[in-house]
Amino acid sequence: MKITPVKGTNDYLPAQAELRDYLQKTICETYENCGFQRIFTPILEDIENLDKSEGGENLNLIFKVMKRGEKLNKAIATGQPDQIADMGLRYDLTLPLSRYYANNKASLPNPFKVIQIDKVYRAERPQKGRLREFMQCDIDILGSKSSVCEIELIFTTAKALLNIGIDNFKIKINDKRVLKDILLTTGFKEEELDSVCISFDKLNKIQAEGVARELTEKGFDAKVIADFMELVGNAPFSLDYVKTISNNKEYIESLENIIDVSNRLAGGKYSVEYDMTLVRGQGYYTGTVFEIESLDFNSSIAGGGRYDNLIGKFGKEQVPAVGFSIGFERIFSILMERQSGLMEKPKKVVVLYDENQVEEAIMRAEELRGEYSTALYVKPKKLGKFLNKLEEQGYDGFQILGRDEDVRFFEG
């Protein structure tokens, strides 16, 4: 029997599990306090729903679940791999949310403010060190086009981060409609925009020269590429400057408003800034996109955007939607490294010398449990060594029921 967990998955030790629980609980309570409602969907989804979804690269990373019984035998007889599975493990929480909304719309408030904190699965190549089972942590607002949603999502997500002890971050925001308008005025054609965005999204990875090279390889006009790269070279720049090169007043003003209100609500705890280079990979974003960057860790810790054309795929009508997702696993590993002592609640132990004292020991533990977590242990052979080990685990008070009914209590 193999004793290690399967590749790309983790066993979590008690201290790790406690931190994961604490993070989930604090984030979820923050969201609920702000009027969002949690739902649960299955990790198993119909294989056709997954295969037909807008997952981009993720469609190649689906864990597929085999049919069973006679259906399996028939499928194998066809020799076609795509006949063998009837279900798969979800690769994100957005596809299940779209299906859920179509299935349950009549029972849900409109707009629907929803929390999803749950596991997703991707068959990443293990050598890249990526997890194959990981937690996603999303809030979404379905059914409203108002930019009030963006303001609320930014405020609420930042609040959740602050509540779990993450600060020193900035929030970058862009609007793909504004970006596309800039691309148009630079000289790209309407039908080229999506392809340009895909290359431009790699700016941080391959730098400006890399993007220019990729756009050239794609065969775009050299003059247009040069003009665009000059513009990019001047970034960061303000929305006031964008107004001078773009005519798309409506979305620029909306972005300005989101940024101004969000910064005032931030009260100096973080800043919200326009970033014309922000694209976000997912093809389904249709408007605003945003990302939170930790300045301590120089890394993205949350991201999201508006996707007005996705939810409708399951139903008869389009449903505008916007969401923000916290990078749970990134934050978990940051906080594990930081060893912030967040978890150090006082814990006590009652040790009994004699198994016949169990009743008295439980009664004494129950008294302590009004105030502390309190564990019960039968005295092992080496008491001193045992108590030392408990102290390492964070226990700071020991009550010993002695052989002769004496009770000793000492703080560690």
Add this chain to the structure above:
Amino acid sequence: MKITPVKGTNDYLPAQAELRDYLQKTICETYENCGFQRIFTPILEDIENLDKSEGGENLNLIFKVMKRGEKLNKAIATGQPDQIADMGLRYDLTLPLSRYYANNKASLPNPFKVIQIDKVYRAERPQKGRLREFMQCDIDILGSKSSVCEIELIFTTAKALLNIGIDNFKIKINDKRVLKDILLTTGFKEEELDSVCISFDKLNKIQAEGVARELTEKGFDAKVIADFMELVGNAPFSLDYVKTISNNKEYIESLENIIDVSNRLAGGKYSVEYDMTLVRGQGYYTGTVFEIESLDFNSSIAGGGRYDNLIGKFGKEQVPAVGFSIGFERIFSILMERQSGLMEKPKKVVVLYDENQVEEAIMRAEELRGEYSTALYVKPKKLGKFLNKLEEQGYDGFQILGRDEDVRFFEG
């Protein structure tokens, strides 16, 4: 695209999700307060670990995950179904716990008191109305043979049930070693005992006549069967009576002690009773077995027992273990039916007439959030209808930011 969840799984609406969250949280907090520690294991396990495990009937219910890429093509080419999967979804939490303990023993306390609250998967036939994805909720103590463990597990599990509002239950307990000793004195042979236990476990389903018939079909001695069934007919009987027909003083006295101490600790809130007819299906139980029966719902709501030979399968040495599992899904459906009003925390809403009021609206909501969950909504066309719907959802206070900056507040 299919909008319903896959067969045997559920979409949980916000009110259902809130109850599930509350149950998990309350049970977990009770366990942690009593010194148990939560862990997490992956839902994916190596297919060989699953196939070789002691899952009995559950081995036929494993969801298998297909290999990927070139390995999949090679597997399909063999035409052998058992080559196609390399992983599977866990069917319980005991197998992952055994693997986890072998993998992490050096980092864990001894004895290890562990909490597992997590999802498991079984390919049950959907027409039976059984869930294919469901929650299990276990505490286990690994590394101790002491009956202090049984007393603690019974006390702690009962406390968790009381804390979530379940009362009026009784706890039945037996010891398979005592039961087997009774079977021996009745005339069955050592090598027949497991087979007799399997039939006897069906007593509640097929009654005494059914058990007798099955034992007869299995070819056991008619006189022995008749003697045994006469004994069963006289149940319930006391451990004092068992002493007159069995020589196994050690385990009988241990059972007596567990029952006496547990009843005194129960303080009249529930009773713990010897039940010679209790077997529990799982073949891996080696000693005590116990079950909690709801007297309100005439149904088993928790079960467990001692399994001293299972954990060791992954390691070099045997590790004694005992566990107790709450029937989470049974309790969830009981409480959903009862509509106990457990969840009715006061919730408020701030409604804004004009999107430009978003900043003021969020500030006002934040004031309320010190005390209440508070949602924010932009006024829809029909305000009265909208407020009625919110009231149905449990909101009991509304703050309306009016068109002319007036603020109205009223309780629903």
